[in-house]
Amino acid sequence: MSEPLRIALAGLGTVGGGVIRLIETNAALIARRAGRPIVITAISARNRSKDRGVDLSGYAWEDDMVILGERPDVDVVVELVGGADGPALALARTTFEAGKALVTANKAMIAHHGLELAGRAEAAKVAFKFEAAVAGGIPAIKGLREGAAANRIERVYGILNGTCNYILSTMEDTGRDFADVLAEAQAKGYAEADPTFDIDGIDAAHKLSILSSIAFGTAIDFRSVTATGIRRVLAADIAQADALGYYIRLIGMADTEIDAEGNRRLFQRVHPHLVHRDHPLAHVDGATNAVVAEGNFVGRLLFQGAGAGDGPTASAVVADLIDIARGDVGAPFSIPVAELDAAAPAETGHRRGKAYLRFSVADRPGVLAEITAAMRDAGVSIESLIQKGRAGDGGEGDSDQVLVAMVTHEGPESAIAEAMRLLEGSPSLSEPPLVMHLLEE
């Protein structure tokens, strides 16, 4: 096993540069741990002439990155191009056709085409690994696929998007509002120019769909993940949550349930939650990510670390390469694709829990009566309620607006949905209510 493992690298952006730096910087210890050297032989990117601050002269260049998978001097292709389709997908298919292994950080491609690609990898008896696709440098996939492998996983959830967590924890620390903090995050490079994928929860949904497939042995099903982002969270919500002993975090949550016909169904939701301050996720601040897996024997496991960035992501990519160098050719989703269950999406209505509801209402008589009547008629029991002027929002023009925030007693989500339906279109509400679920200790 002393022959080098030969890598081709497609994509030389931030993470690609990080992988090159890591493989060069830690070459000696990687060879000791992997049992053989890991070397880059060929590279490709969209633009050859761009200065990337690393010396690329030692590596063969391919203008057409899809060719990388066919090179005879390559054992593993590392795909860091991104995008669910296009060149990344073409490269992945070519790589497996050529009987070579693939390592990728491409969560969108796995969420959309993971089953097809895993099937191709299994047919070719080669490795297909994507630790870097979920939670950056954290070995969350390994933790689920191997560390917790003896357990029936009851649920898997976590803070899966560093941009959202940075924005929420900065709002928390400073009392500033969403748009303001987002603009600052963009200026600092913590958020993309087009932040939609992050702040609307799509990136977290990609990652959640991967985690839930491995945790539950179900076919990956990104399309059934319901995702709500953090755009509508106000500084006032954060202050209100804090007063109640909670922190607001965007949580991706997945579990399975048995329906009335005895079939297993898959629940997958990305949603801002009020996280109890005694829950370990409450203290995950800044761009940090964290994944929790609850197993029937191990109890609650938490994996926490940097969710993005060139160093952490490169760490996860190269950990996969070391596994491959050591001979790991396991099923990408823990069990073979053909054996994954095709679970239908779960109904959410009978899920039980507490919820935080926040209404922006006109400051006039009868509004509170209308809201509380809707709650009563829908069977929602209110645990606490607070009404305050919308000062926390900092807006000048909406001084006739007040916020009504309440926390419900534990009850079925269907009752909340019914209350929302009853209030739909009410002229008293200046915008649709914001519903957030509570994650208790």
Next chain:
Amino acid sequence: MSEPLRIALAGLGTVGGGVIRLIETNAALIARRAGRPIVITAISARNRSKDRGVDLSGYAWEDDMVILGERPDVDVVVELVGGADGPALALARTTFEAGKALVTANKAMIAHHGLELAGRAEAAKVAFKFEAAVAGGIPAIKGLREGAAANRIERVYGILNGTCNYILSTMEDTGRDFADVLAEAQAKGYAEADPTFDIDGIDAAHKLSILSSIAFGTAIDFRSVTATGIRRVLAADIAQADALGYYIRLIGMADTEIDAEGNRRLFQRVHPHLVHRDHPLAHVDGATNAVVAEGNFVGRLLFQGAGAGDGPTASAVVADLIDIARGDVGAPFSIPVAELDAAAPAETGHRRGKAYLRFSVADRPGVLAEITAAMRDAGVSIESLIQKGRAGDGGEGDSDQVLVAMVTHEGPESAIAEAMRLLEGSPSLSEPPLVMHLLEE
């Protein structure tokens, strides 16, 4: 790979019973994930007739557990007998001699004989795995050996003993004193009748020596771990730490350094620390364990979960079995024993940091002057100092005693040691000072 992996189980205590329950309860999903069934064929324990609440009639019984390793119907021996030497060690040697794999939760045996056993396993080309030996159900060894494998590990540390963490966090929550909380923990079964190994830090030292070997590629060296337990921590210390923004935790800490001759040296210490409230370990409460690894690319990784108990420990044991069923026969300490460095123990004197010092002194004039003069003469700079009556201790007879607690500015540990030397034997001190290091954010 559809033939079952056949297990022999030595030791049927709490964890052994948990392994049987787990393998029986989760048999179907284990077979799916492992690619083949994992079945128990033979068992052994000291006392055959004891009622363990599980049906053992389906398993062959051996009175002499060492025979388990030689049975032709066994692929892997699971050793859950405990003890650094004796039957556990004999069984481990026999197992490798017979060319079979070994899984164990026995931290003491690995701390003392891990290198010898790993050498035997490597010679026999069989697996030797011990995830359950460190931090119970947390896949901390896997996290270091595989998840963080691409990184030079800067330091590895954590909360490695659930009994101590339970006692400290209960003292914190209730304001009660050590002896009182220990007695309660013993009554509840959270602490052993003889708690020495736990509360004096020896158990944590066993675990730390295993983690540091894997993290740094150094030969396991339990004997050079310095260990101080938590017996001398007072409720008053916890209150004082809290006022400063810290929580007291027993931390096992390891790193390496290059000495003046250019040789790498290994630092390993178990010691109660003041942990800053913004450090993730500050919020690890109760019997929970947590391991932090800081890598040169990944940054800070945290692995947290149940550090003991039959379910979590069984989860780690069976995770090892699944790895073996999947074909993993890697080097037990990440790199082969012959390639591990023999690092000499580090000197601690030039380590720099802040420290908390607490003195129990007679309440009479001049004592504070004596202590602060010793600090000045040793070059220790004091950041804050508080003197108070020993009320927090609850003792009736020592009302003439006062506590003087201080936090130093950052400086070399050698200066603290010198100050302690200057005060040694002083009639003003009713007991030796307590020194705790600070773990900053």
